[in-house]
Amino acid sequence: MKLLVVIDMQNDFVTGVLGTKEAQGILPLVNEKIAKAQRVLYTLDTHGENYLSTQEGQKLPIVHCVKGTWGHALADGLLVKDGSEKIEKPTFGSVVLSETVRGMFERGEIDSVELIGVCTDICVISNAMLLKTYCTELPVSVDARCCAGVTPQSHETALKAMRACQIDIE
Numbered sequence: 001m002k003l004l005v006v007i008d009m010q011n012d013f014v015t016g017v018l019g020t021k022e023a024q025g026i027l028p029l030v031n032e033k034i035a036k037a038q039r040v041l042y043t044l045d046t047h048g049e050n051y052l053s054t055q056e057g058q059k060l061p062i063v064h065c066v067k068g069t070w071g072h073a074l075a076d077g078l079l080v081k082d083g084s085e086k087i088e089k090p091t092f093g094s095v096v097l098s099e100t101v102r103g104m105f106e107r108g109e110i111d112s113v114e115l116i117g118v119c120t121d122i123c124v125i126s127n128a129m130l131l132k133t134y135c136t137e138l139p140v141s142v143d144a145r146c147c148a149g150v151t152p153q154s155h156e157t158a159l160k161a162m163r164a165c166q167i168d169i170e
Contacts, residue, residue, distance in 0.1 A: 003101065003110040004037035006030065007117030007124050008045045009078050012064040012071030014118070022148035022155070023118050029146045030116055031079040039110070040081045042074060043097060045123065046088035056091060093126030098134035105138045112139040114170075116146035121154035128167050141168035 009030060010016075014023045034040055045065040051057040065072045067088070074080055087097050104110045113135075115128055124147055131140045142162055149155030163169050 001038050001110050003104060003113045004033060004040045005097070005101070005113060005115045005117075005127070006034065006040060006042045006078075007115055007127055008043055008065075008119070009075045009117045010044060010065055010071065011073055011075050013045070014075040014078075016071045017062055017064050020148060020150070022152065026116075026118075026146050026148050027075065027077060031077075033116055033143065033146055034079045034081060037081070040084040041097070041100070042080070042084060042086045043094060043117075043123070043127070044072065044074070044086055044088045046072065046090055092123050093130045095130070097127060098130045101131055101138070102134045105135050110138075112141065114141045114143060116143050118148050119154075120144075120147040120149035121158035122150065125158045125162055128162050129165060132165060132167060139168065141170055143170045145170075 012018050014027065046067050047065050049066060051063050051066060052061060087094055087100065089097065101113055113131060115124055117124055124142060128140055128142055144159055147155065149158055159169050
């Protein structure tokens with residue numbers, strides 16, 4: 001069974017403070033993919049009130065995805081599958097996600113993983129690379145049609161980088 005991982009499809013990244021027309025544009029395709037998936041896991045970029053004093057906050061001084069706010073919630077209109085798991089992550093890539101997926105793979109619960117979501121060039125690529133590192137024999141893919149980057153150019157650059165690291169780009 002293929003596991004679908006929906007990366008950071010949260011209000012702040014779709015229509016909120018860091019939203020883009022590209023992120024808004026992929027929402028219908030993301031929902032179609034979620035509807036067809038047997039097993040779905042969602043990640044949530046998660047920050048505290050002290051975000052601006054963190055290293056990330058100093059390099060990207062835009063408060064976003066603060067736990068408990070509208071911006072932190074999964075995007076309005078995003079399909080959330082019953083029984084799906086949500087993993088909060090404090091930064092771009094998630095060790096918890098990688099360890100969770102590795103456990104599923106080792107127990108024979110999944111035979112591949114596909115990533116979709118935002119931002120292709122930050123969180124999608126970070127998690128795809130971690131999954132390839134933690135699960136070297138697990139096929140990892142990214143559906144480019146269901147991802148959006150900070151810019152269309154950085155989206156394409158990230159796809160090329162992932163392809164070079166043996167991540168299948170669909």
